[in-house]
Amino acid sequence: MIIAVDGPTASGKGTISKALAAHFGLPHLDTGLLYRAVGRQTFLDGGDPDNAEDALAACGFPDKLLADASLRSEVIGGMASKVSVHPKVRQTLFERQRAFAEQEGGAVLDGRDIGTVIAPDADVKLFVTASVEARAARRYAEMKERGEDVLLEVIAEDLRQRDERDRTRAEAPLVAASDAYVLDTSTLGRDEAIAAAIEAVEQAV
Numbered sequence: 001m002i003i004a005v006d007g008p009t010a011s012g013k014g015t016i017s018k019a020l021a022a023h024f025g026l027p028h029l030d031t032g033l034l035y036r037a038v039g040r041q042t043f044l045d046g047g048d049p050d051n052a053e054d055a056l057a058a059c060g061f062p063d064k065l066l067a068d069a070s071l072r073s074e075v076i077g078g079m080a081s082k083v084s085v086h087p088k089v090r091q092t093l094f095e096r097q098r099a100f101a102e103q104e105g106g107a108v109l110d111g112r113d114i115g116t117v118i119a120p121d122a123d124v125k126l127f128v129t130a131s132v133e134a135r136a137a138r139r140y141a142e143m144k145e146r147g148e149d150v151l152l153e154v155i156a157e158d159l160r161q162r163d164e165r166d167r168t169r170a171e172a173p174l175v176a177a178s179d180a181y182v183l184d185t186s187t188l189g190r191d192e193a194i195a196a197a198i199e200a201v202e203q204a205v
């Protein structure tokens with residue numbers, strides 16, 4: 001069984017995907033991490049994430065970079081969003097994601113274009129979303145807990161900009177597949193969102 005989970009930043013799709021993978025005994029790939037690694041490698045190489053050639057060159061990042069905790073930062077998230085605009089970067093990362101989706105027994109993948117481009121044949125497609133306010137409040141709480149000094153309005157503005165870039169890019173924009181189940185987590189707690197996702201998968205298969 002292939003489960004595709006798409007949605008904007010901080011919608012809860014990562015938490016939901018991990019929980020679905022554990023519940024159904026499937027391997028999980030956070031595809032955003034691949035774009036984050038390209039963004040980070042572009043920076044390490046002294047390149048510009050808006051430049052297609054620089055970003056393409058960074059697609060050969062070493063695998064060990066995927067385990068680097070710095071990839072989770074907001075700054076790297078912004079760079080990932082920039083490098084993900086380039087069609088050649090998306091093509092280069094396509095095979096790796098497709099191979100993961102096609103492995104025997106199935107898989108859970110989360111990202112922006114899993115249900116539309118990487119695995120349009122997925123058995124279940126979820127589009128996890130939430131209001132900017134709800135997502136910003138979650139991100140703010142996470143960052144405060146890590147001891148980071150942040151402003152709620154700055155986070156909200158950053159999310160709006162990233163959403164805009166992800167939704168309006170020409171190649172594989174962030175959009176719900178026509179056959180996706182839309183799960184709005186704005187008013188749901190973590191456990192409620194996970195339970196709703198498990199139920200949606202069970203009903204779909």
Ligand code: DC
Nearest residue numbers: 009031032035080081084111112113
């Ligand atoms: O899910 P995330 O915040 O880790 O993703 C970081 C960026 O990577 C996101 O802003 C857009 C890009 N991305 C993408 O274009 N396609 C994917 N399948 C996953 C992420």
